[in-house]
Amino acid sequence: MLLEINDLHVYYKSYWYTLKVLNGVWLRLDRGERIGVIGESGSGKTTLLKSILKILPQNGMIPRGEIRYDGKDILKLSGNELSKIRRKEIGMIFQDPMAALNPVFKIKDQLYDILKYKMMIEGHNPSSKELYEEASKIFSDVRLPDPDRVLESYPFQLSGGMRQRVMIAMALISAEKLLLADEPTTNLDVTIQDQILKLIHRLVMQKNLSTILVSHALGMVYQMTDRVYVLYAGDIMEEARTRELFSHPKHPYTQLLVASTPRLSSVGVGEGIKGKLPDYRNPPAGCRFAPRCPYVMDKCINTKPGKIQVNREHVVSCYLYD
Amino acid sequence: MQKTSVQELKFIELERKIKRENWRRMWFRFKKSKLSILGLSMILVLLFMAVFADYVAPYPSHAGLHIAFKNAYKPPSLEYILGTDMYGRDVFSRIIFGFRYAFMMIGLVLSLVAPTGVILGLLAGYYRGTVIEAIIVRLSDIFISLPPLVLALSIASILEPNIFNAMMAVSLMWWPWYVKLTYSMTVSLRNEPFILAAESQGASTLHILFKELLPIQLGTILTKVTLDAGWIILIGAAISFVGLGAQPPTPELGTMVSEYSKYLPEYWWMSLGPAAGIILIILAFNLLGDGIRDVFAGE
Amino acid sequence: MQDDVILNVSNLRKYFNTTEGVVRAVDGVSFNVEYGETLALVGESGSGKTTTGHVIMGFYPPDDGKIIYKGIYDLSSPMKKRTLELKRDIQIVFQDPGTSLNPKRMVKDIITLPLLVHRTIEKKRIYEKVAELLEYVGLSEEFMFKYPHELGGGEKQLVAIARALAPQPSFIILDESTSALDVSSQAKVLNTLVKIQKELRLTYLLITHDLGVVRNISQRVMIMYLGKIYEEAPTEEFFKSPMHPYTQMLLSSIPTLSEDDEKIKPKEIESVGEIPSAVKPPTGCRFHTRCPFAKPVCSQQDPPDIIANSGHIVRCWLYE
Secondary structure, three states, rough: OEEEEEEEEEEOOOOEEEEEEEEEEEOOOOOOOOEEEEOOOOOEEEEEEEHHHHOOOOOEEEOOOOOOOOOEHHHOOOOHHHHHHHHEEEEEOOHHHHHHHOOOHHHHHHHHHHOOOOOOOOOOOOOOHHHHHHHHHHHHOOOOOOOHHHOOOOOHOOHHHHHHHHHHHHHHHHHOOOOEOOOOOOOOOOHHHHHHHHHHHHHHHHHHHHEEEEEEOOHHHHHHOEEEEEEEOOEEEEEEHHHHHOOOOOHHHHHHHHOOOOOOOOOOOOOOOOOOOOOOOOOOOOOOOOOOOOOOOHHHHOOOOEEEEOOOOOOOOOHHHH | HHHHHHHHOOOHHHHHHHEEEHHHHHHHHHHHHHHHHHHHHHHHHHHHHOOHHOOOOOOHHHHHOOOOOHHOOOEEEOOOOOOEEOOOOEEEHHHHHHHHHHHHHHHHHHHHHHHHHHHHHHHHHHOOOHHHHHHHHHHHHHHHHHHHHHHHHHHHHHHOOOOOHHHHHHHHHHHHHHHHHHHHHHHHHHHOOOHHHHHOOOHHHHHHHHHHHHHHHHHHHHHHHHHHHHHHHHHHHHHHOOOOOOOOOOHHHHHHHHHHOOOOOHHHHHHHHHHHHHHHHHHHHHHHHHHHHHHHOOO | OOOEEEEEEEEEEEEEEEEEEEEEEEEEEEEEEOOOOOOEOOOOOOOHHHHHHHHHHHOOOOOOOEEOOOOEEEOOOHHHOHHHHHHEEEEEEOOOOHHOOOOOOOHHHHHHHHHOOOOOOOHHHHHHHHHHHHHOOOOEEEEEEHOHOOOOHHHHHHHHHHHOOOOOOEEEEEOOOOOOHHHHHHHEEEEHHHHHHHOOOOOEEEEEEEEEHHHOOOOOEEEOOEEEEEEEEEHHHHOOOOOOOHHHHHHHHOOOOOOHHHHHHOOOOOOOOOOOOOOOOOEEEEEEHOOOOOOHHHHHHHOOOOOEEEEEEEEEHOOO
16 A cells, blocks of 8 residues: 555645535545546646645644654655655656746756755766766656757747646656656647546556656546546545446446446536535535535535445445435 | 617616626626725725815914914814914815815826826737837836836926926826827737727727727736826825925825925824825725726636 | 538648747648537647637737638638627637636626626526526526636636637537646536537537547547648548558557557557657658658658548548
8 A cells, every 4th residue: 555545634724714625535545556536626636746746835734634754754754855756766747837837947957956966865876977968868768859958948949749748747756655746747749648648557557656647637547547536525435446437337426427427428417516616605404516416415514425336346435326 | 660769778678787787796796895995985985085175174364374372382272173384374275175186186197197108008909010109118117117216206397386387397208108008908808809800890999999909908907097196196205295285285195295394203293194184085995996807807 | 512511721831930940730621520520630749730710810820721610701811800799699609617707707707798798688588598608508597696716617608618619609619628737627618618609509619639529529520730731631540540650659548447448559550659740841741750651752742632431531542
């Protein structure tokens, strides 16, 4: 078991109110597994990833829950140990490459920084020649042509696809054990997206990396993961093997999501889901999907359903299956 | 037909209710900060004193020409709160009348400068790439590059130095800043989809300028107007201080500081009074300006 | 034949002068849109599909070519010079819900503007008409008094659609209108668009990069790449037998959700390369730098239009 999250609560506190975003998230990941977390924007998926690396903004707090990584409780680790993990073990691909790349520094500077800090942990102080060789190797891994030019460029001089590849390269440097990907291909053209996804797939297989792919793009999650969690408004609603989840979704939210996605093989888009995400300042007391659920019952409004095992490996959080 | 108009009336009433709600919310945002309330109260008090100076001031006749040498150079006392000046006039009363001139200046300058500047800025930004923009922008650039005091000096040498001409001078150097502010905001908004949508639906230019572009900029402009008020007093006082503005015996705050500074340091209360008055007004407008900014901050 | 055509575009060109050179955004595009259909204009970034839509709307004048609306109106004049009637009849729904509505204006005022400009309704009945329009797109009348920041992305787009419908147009350009929405909002908006199309006899030009959406609501598809159209076909035909290598590359790149969908994807071709710069596009067929089937002639000459089936046109030397 590489990563185990139990009953994770994450709140964002401000002067006037508290946003209770994550409401008891549970998740587990074995070594070498590729899991996905499906969630629309605002569901808390980025919050979840940031909690794992403990890079929540200042007003983010974790009042309850635990994150066990490699046997250690991340929330209780010291600054030094956390640093080590961030530099060498867990890497993250962010949604917007321009958010992860500093626009006023050349790619070379940013990349070398990451490499250097990682090598320093290994007890090694690299020379600039070594850094250059290492960087070229990584660039060829991510199929970036013309590494010399890219290294000397500023982020704005590269195309979207190239920036994404640079960010993947940077994430992979620090990801020896676990790769976190937050919407790694939004904003990219679909043909470029395809190349990037295949690239990530190849590298993940090659290095036997465990991955958590977080996205609202169901198709991408279907293609890239073995097991999926469905996250709605800070609660995990369903967990299953990927093929199983998409062919036999059990939770009403999942069913509606899958039905609403336009298909290539048939015509007709679902009706969509009425309503909106709840207000995190005052979230529903029971099941957070209850206000929008077509099958809502009284008990759904009052208490949150627990984890119900429907099948081997298929878990739902819904009273319909009680 | 009867049924329809009842429906319409219902909607009209609803809209009024919602708009009242919005005003209430704005006020709520304003009064969240105690300092803003303080600023507002100070302005209201000073304004009251300015308007009713004849009744509020203990010695209203001392405002202008008044000579009573036996009362001259008296330090602050119960009778003369801030003492008397070299002609025996009550400094405190004169300051209250000074507020009147201060508000007059602010009112005149801002009501000239703000609307003109904003309209020119909107036009220049909306008609980007045309002669209109070029003319307006170049013109304001020219005026901005003229040193304010030199401008005031030139005006004073052409016209006689008095408070009205001082205000004209201040207006002339102030208006380009409103053009610049509005122009840059308009340029950045000009090609936003919602403006293109309005244009593509055939909205008139007047509508786009005043009903689409201006409302978005109103918050920034009002904040600037409020904060400018303090600066205008300061510049006006500076102009009077060098003798180009209000002439004695006019009880303008800057003029008084100038006149009375000759009597420092023994008769310190004379210049302290008007200087404190200036500081008070500037402080009040700054606090108010912070409040106004907070109201529009969420946008 | 001509009576069926609401919009005729021939040889449209639009270039932009930039610091890096001249961007040939739209470089010789011709097509017809028929009354009542949904024609999808598909492409990735740099394809010129958005520029085409914007030129039709009049945001820029074309550099060459003709655009004829309803057989008589010449749309090569920019927005400012167009008649009020044209502005009423052709509407657009933008991509980003966050910027297509003025944040300082109430929904009611946003929708009232076209009503007043075109005098579609008397002032006495404005509120009623706005409520009617909102209801038509599936929003309750209380949305009238809300401001854009109180609405979700999907709701904002529905307001944008209501605004577009207000002057009773005939032709609506949907410029990536659902690309910024989550799957649920997208479904609601698409369903609304389809429902009202028949009732109000609207014609849609759907500009998008999302082939899933295309499959579901359009009758005909056109593929653009770097300023030119390379394939055009009825939707079902398009997905069943895509001919152009770029089309095949596009289709094979779509992340699908099910085995059935997977089967539709062409297997022979995989995505390679980056989209070249529009400042110096490749010579001849612009796709030849990424095409696995490129022949020498592809880099020398622009391929001609080849009619494969009725309604199915490819621009590729492979099918000569």
